[in-house]
Amino acid sequence: MISLLSCQFVSKDNKAEKINDGNSFYAEGQLDFEDSNASEIKLNLYWATTDISVGKNRIAFGLTENSIGSLKNYETVIYSFYLSNNKNTLIHEVVNADYYEWPQGRGIYVANMNFDKPGSWGITVSTSSKKLNGEITTALNVNEKSKTPPLYSKALMSVNKTNSGEYKLNNITSDPDPDQDLYSLTISDAIKMDKPLVVAFASPGYCVTKTCGPQVNVLKSLKMKYKDKINFIHVEVYDNLDKIQGDLKQADISQVVLDWGLPSEPWSFLINSEGIIIGKYEGFISEYELEKNIQLVIK
Incomplete structure (x- = not known):
């Protein structure tokens, strides 16, 4: 089974243990071609x-x-x-889904979507093009509360490592080509500036799915466009980069990551000028999707 997703980790006394199982749910359905001679x-x-x-x-x-690959x-x-x-199950909501390209040709x-109660929900995805129409139904578990900071809550006033004091860049990021501007502010200081903020939690040098580096690159690109209107911060997932040396068994998860309750990487959050989380994005978020959300904040 192909894993598209974020890289999960669990904490054992702040020690990092990678779980490269990607997603926890997989479903199959049938596609019906308009051509009656085509097989299912x-x-x-x-x-x-x-x-x-x-x-x-x-x-x-x-x-x-199976024969076409990614749709x-x-x-x-x-x-x-x-x-x-x-x-007599009633449809709760009908929404359109947008497609966003990922790195390396994926997407x-x-x-x-809104869910008004916890428990097991049915999700039917209907997709179509000029040549085919398909539908798949699967289950989705909805929790009472989010494991991560919820939407419309106050962002944590975290004090992440910055390059303005005792730390050098290679001690606070695994990005091989770091942008020092992404490490000049703590989350706490940025929120106090009464300015919108994007925070990305990622480990470019140790991300199994290879989306963390591209995620930080998205921040770099958007920073060039919007640095006068919004702050951007990258928080490295691992706290002791100087001791890892390629062996994640030696890695300690950053206390900031633990405080935010992040079960995987990368994660990104969009915070408005009042310090309220108005966007949270599990896994990779494309520059186009994130920019659309940013434009709503800075208007």
């Missing part, structure tokens, strides 16, 4: 988001087909319904 083929869905809770959520997933930029609609013993579909 399997549609595969891979969840790119796992921290789903009551309220508004950004959900993301990849779609593949890119197909017209895609999502239907949600609560799974219960009631045979995901993204939609904002």
